Amino acid sequence: AAPAAAAGLLAPLAWRQAHLYRDVRTFYRLTLQENPNAWMADVNLGLIELNAHREAEASALFAAAIRIYPGSAEARNSYGTTLVDAGRFDEAYAQYQAALRIDPDFPAAYSNLGVLYAKTGRADEAEEAFRHALRINPSFPEALLGLGNMRFARGDLEGAMERYRSALRINPAYGAAHQNLGYALRAAGREAEARAEFGAAARLGVRP
Numbered sequence: 001a002a003p004a005a006a007a008g009l010l011a012p013l014a015w016r017q018a019h020l021y022r023d024v025r026t027f028y029r030l031t032l033q034e035n036p037n038a039w040m041a042d043v044n045l046g047l048i049e050l051n052a053h054r055e056a057e058a059s060a061l062f063a064a065a066i067r068i069y070p071g072s073a074e075a076r077n078s079y080g081t082t083l084v085d086a087g088r089f090d091e092a093y094a095q096y097q098a099a100l101r102i103d104p105d106f107p108a109a110y111s112n113l114g115v116l117y118a119k120t121g122r123a124d125e126a127e128e129a130f131r132h133a134l135r136i137n138p139s140f141p142e143a144l145l146g147l148g149n150m151r152f153a154r155g156d157l158e159g160a161m162e163r164y165r166s167a168l169r170i171n172p173a174y175g176a177a178h179q180n181l182g183y184a185l186r187a188a189g190r191e192a193e194a195r196a197e198f199g200a201a202a203r204l205g206v207r208p
Helices: 002-020 024-034 039-051 055-068 073-085 089-102 107-119 123-136 141-153 157-170 175-187 191-203
Strands: none
Touching: 024 039, 039 055, 039 073, 055 073, 073 089, 073 107, 089 107, 107 123, 107 141, 123 141, 141 157, 141 175, 157 175, 175 191
């Protein structure tokens, strides 16, 4: 009888907790309310906000995580991404360099550094950064996407498509790779194939 009674008392509490933590965003927000120094919750919530295209909210969360724990390579790398989106390239570069001092084998930081170089007209350095990411992790689709973009910018459509397809073999649900493959196919005059890739990207939430 005692275990049954205990279960009866705990059931409403369990329901209440499930209701409070109805989604991951709510869970991390409640975690931060209870423990404002939980820097990993800042990082994880920031990634959620970044994926939802709420860059300002994400940036504030990553900055908060860095203030609490400056040694987080993930927080610095992710903060750098939001700074690039805001056009604050020098600050983003500093964050990527800090991330790589903390973790010299962090492929995402090299790949994001490649994006920064590409945006600022440093094509050779961008390509080397993407290649460095792939030397660390040959199955890193974001770096393959970056290399594909560099090939596309140089007019090498076949080289671009090869890299986009390599990224998709690693991650078939990579919407940006479907979209950019569509652009390359369209530029090559292969409109039907391009439309199929744009359709795949749209189903994954990416619009041309």
